[in-house]
Amino acid sequence: MPTKNMIEAINDAHRVTMAADPDIVVFGEDVGYFGGVFRATAGLQQEFGKTRCFDAPISEGGIIGAAVGMAAYGLKPVVEIQFADYIYPGYDQIVSEVARMRYRTAGEWTMPMVIRSPYGGGIFGGQTHSQSPEALFTHVAGLKVVIPSTPLDAKGLLIAAIEDPDPVLFFEPKRIYNGPFDGHHDRPVTPWARHPDSEVPDGHYTVPLGKARIVRPGNDLTVIAYGTMVHVALAAVEENGIDAEVIDLRTLVPLDIATIEESVKKTGRALVVQEATKTSGFGSELATLIQERCFYHLEAPVARVTGWDTPYPHAYEWIYFPGPIRMRQALEKVMAE
Structure with missing residues (x-):
């Protein structure tokens, strides 16, 4: 292929x-x-x-x-x-x-x-x-x-x-x-x-809108990401040796909430990762939906790792991104609670 x-x-x-x-x-x-x-x-x-x-x-x-x-x-x-x-x-x-x-x-x-x-x-x-x-x-x-x-x-x-x-x-x-x-x-x-x-097939094929992908199965924590942050999330959980399930949303609207809900009810913990600024980001919507649907299954508060609440900082681009240090801190915090 x-x-x-x-x-x-x-x-x-x-x-x-x-x-x-x-x-x-x-x-x-x-x-x-x-x-x-x-x-x-x-x-x-x-x-x-x-x-x-x-x-x-x-x-x-x-x-x-x-x-x-x-x-x-x-x-x-x-x-x-x-x-x-x-x-x-x-x-x-x-x-x-x-x-x-x-x-x-x-x-x-x-x-x-x-x-x-x-x-x-x-x-x-x-x-x-x-x-x-x-x-x-x-x-x-x-x-x-x-x-x-x-x-x-x-x-x-x-x-x-x-x-x-x-x-x-x-x-x-x-x-x-x-x-x-x-x-x-x-x-x-x-x-x-x-x-x-x-490996991309030639010719016509489609990936359905509104269907997330479980990139990495796991049992202890659900990490939800999209775009670039999927790769950052995968690296973080593998580096820190956590049995985390990583979900790539692929489509934000319509959202595959069923896959998220099933995963969080299994793991009892959730971490949302986005590159955008924190306040009013899409991660806020994800955290709310998880709280509404999975509250009695949660072992810890839903956590977020995001960009800063600032205009985009050109000189500090790589610090602005969720990266290894902030990901490790968030993973450790969620797993410890």
């Missing part, structure tokens, strides 16, 4: 879906001739033409607004916002138009569109290229929010998102575009070519 990194898997998902469905169009800033700043759309314009893969002006509100019209007309736009930090000028379009169209029209119109965007830190991009805004969108009814952690899932989830009749925010953790982190050194040391989840 061929091996791919996450960028290559995302590019392949575009090719597979565009070849199968002429209604799919891909556009955004620099995604056409240049193939995107991270090369996720490389070669698509050459293969499918300028009417199906094209560049857009530097106007996120315009990009998303145009996609709304296309989706209402019957096309299936897949738009790229170059960095998640740039999505805010288009936030009103997403909240007021994209998310509400099905409800506003009583199901007469749907919004079969995908908004892709690299998110999170790890490339020394500073405050305007490194944010993790997923919680802003999980709060909005009518949107689905997907964050893959492997090339295998990235391709399957993106195909599923493109084929979904409703709008999907597809956040791609750019810190692991080219390879996973071992969690110990804050540097990519394991190329995807040597990683089991880099």
Whole structure:
């Protein structure tokens, strides 16, 4: 089976879906001739033409607004916002138009569109290229929010998102575009070519939206993560010798709460890991759901390891991330209570 990194898997998902469905169009800033700043759309314009893969002006509100019209007309736009930090000028379009169209029209119109965007830190991009805004969108009814952690899932989830009749925010953790982190050194040391989840089938396949993956089974503690933090969580539990079950959410909305609930009721302990800032992050929602559903099974309070409650600190990027020290402290605290 061929091996791919996450960028290559995302590019392949575009090719597979565009070849199968002429209604799919891909556009955004620099995604056409240049193939995107991270090369996720490389070669698509050459293969499918300028009417199906094209560049857009530097106007996120315009990009998303145009996609709304296309989706209402019957096309299936897949738009790229170059960095998640740039999505805010288009936030009103997403909240007021994209998310509400099905409800506003009583199901007469749907919004079969995908908004892709690299998110999170790890490339020394500073405050305007490194944010993790997923919680802003999980709060909005009518949107689905997907964050893959492997090339295998990235391709399957993106195909599923493109084929979904409703709008999907597809956040791609750019810190692991080219390879996973071992969690110990804050540097990519394991190329995807040597990683089991880099074996990506050719052709069409999907990973269902709303289904989490148990990455590592365990009995003493449940660790819940998504995106880059899945690799950090795995490294932490293995380094500290804890029999922890690690769950990769893959999809934040819809959330696979059944898998989380089953795991926490088995282990009696839960630790949530997110790269985003702590206050009002998606981890807060996870902690509340666990408390509501698993209270009488818990042996300790639900714990969180997160980014700081500060604007993104460029000079302290690697300290900002949940890493080995904070992960070890949290693991020890949860296991001791």
